[in-house]
Amino acid sequence: MFIKEKQGFKYPFQTTKNGIPLADLADNQTTISLVAEDEKDSFFFRSLEKQGIYLNNSQLQAVRTTDGPVLIIAGAGSGKTRVLTCRTAYLLTFKDDLKPEEVLLVSFTRKAATEMLERIKLLPGLSTSIANRIVSGTFHSIFLRLLRSHNYRADILSNSKYQEILMTQILRDLSLVDSYEPESLLSLISHYKSQMILPRHLEVTTPIEKEIQRIYMAYEQLKEKKNLMDFDDILLETYYLLKYNHEVREQLQNRFKYICIDEYQDTNLEQHEIMRLLLNKSQNLLAVGDEDQSIYNFRSSSPEFILNLKKEFPNLTQITLDTNYRSTNAIVGLGNDLIKHNTKRIGKVLKATKEAETTPIYLRPKDSDHEAKLIVDNIVADTQNGNRRFKDYTILYRGSVRKMRIYNVKEIKI
Known part of the structure; x- marks a missing residue:
């Protein structure tokens, strides 16, 4: 502006x-010079280059690092989706016994999941039929399919207005209709569920806390009576299914050889615990995110989960994508200067590829x-x-x- x-x-x-801090400019090295012709995977990167896909050094490292827990810290504009899709193609190319349906790709939006699959279809050695066999989608879409396959037949309560009508009915039945806003109560209940807190788990000492517990319990009972399940129930029921049904858990652990979760900085406790239950002994987890871009705190997500992965997985490999291809060095430099004041972060300094004219x-x-x-x-x-x-x-x-x-x-x- x-x-x-x-x-x-x-x-x-x-x-x-007395001025804008300018970000350093990244070097222009790509797979053209980073991958020699005599390396066993050179044909893969030559094929990518023919499609106009040139990976830098950190992107190349991320694609080649396939085994064990891996954390990719993907700075803004650093080519995260390119890395995710190329790494998936790399796995399916070089892991001889790996089938597409043994790869789980979890994204936070349907649009992102669709975009990843569309890109994968175009990569070397892959096709539409192969890409469509990959288990890909949002947390809710993937695990709703899982629940449906295990005879969870409740209808999804997806209409927020209808949810508010149900909550108003509950408040009226409890003679509390003038005491609370239905929307606020639903938001509070959603927060409880994301933290895996059921009505019986609530600590109640004050009259208001007792009322909240009664409302929460009545809401759950009404849904059960009407055979309904809200979006939060999808993940909560998935968690309990995996935790207490050993046969299902082992079946999925054996199936999913590689698990990739995008936007990990925006996971909540429920999603994080589901991920842990799905991992098998090989711990082939790829967590991708950027603690500096966490935006869903209001949905009970927390960057703490991405910050603490190193403690949970001592053998974690951490790779930082630190080259911004989107903005000029003035904008990237200013962003670096602002974000460094955050206290809870892994820490990185982004480089730019464009010099600023203004x-x-x-x-x-x-x-x-x-x-x-x-x-x-x-x-x-x-x-x-x-x-x-x-x-x-x-x-x-x-x-x-x-x-x-x-x-x-x-x-x-x-």
Whole structure:
């Protein structure tokens, strides 16, 4: 974003620094020079190169490291999906006895899972039929299939409005309808379940805690009566199935030779424990994530699980993807300078591949209205004097920008 000098600052307000810290530029070495022709897997990387896929040194190491627990710390824009897909193809190419259905790929979104499979289909030696045999999806989609295969027939309570209706009914039955918001109670119950806390596990000493326990218990009883299961139940029931049904657990441990879990910084206790139950003696776990990008704390996820993997697996191999291919060295450098102040992190310094032609400008508005006005004024001024066009601008934001409408920005289009 370009802000007029009189309205912006070249460095953060009231700091002693006199400019933007620039990230170091990464070297340009790739598999072309890193993998010699006489190496046994050179044909694989030559095939990747023909498709325009050139891995850097840390990416190459991540693809080649196949056995035992592996943690890949993937910085922003570091080619994480490329590494995940290439490593899967590498496994299926060089592990002679490995079948596609013995690979488990867990992602946090359906879109990410679909994208990984689509990319895998295009890689050397693979095909659509092979890729489709890989067990891939989100935690919920994969383990719902598992539950269905073991005669869990409850309908999924996927409609949040209907959930609120059920909770309102419970509050009415308990004469508490004016005491609590259904949405807040459902969020609290979801938190309990992600921590594997059932109604009987709650510590109740105060009247409010006793009421919460009664509500939670009534919610579970009503779902059972109606043969319903909410999204949190999918993982909770999976955990109990794996923990207490030894036959099922051993069957899955024998089946899944390699387990890959993406976005590990956003796992919660429930998901982490399911992963531990699925691992067999070989412990072929690939955990991929970045503790600096944890965003789902409000869903009870915690970066502690990725931070503590080294303690849980003393033989863990840790690889850091530290080259950002997305942003300029000014943006990457600024990000490095900000994130280093986090206390709970493994620690890394990202490198960049692009030099900055311009550097970020800091804006210090009085409030959201003032911020909107400053941004729009500068866009309008720059377009009127011919420096730029409206389509040159993108506004990234968190929260609502509805107030910008009052400043007549209808012309601004993407």
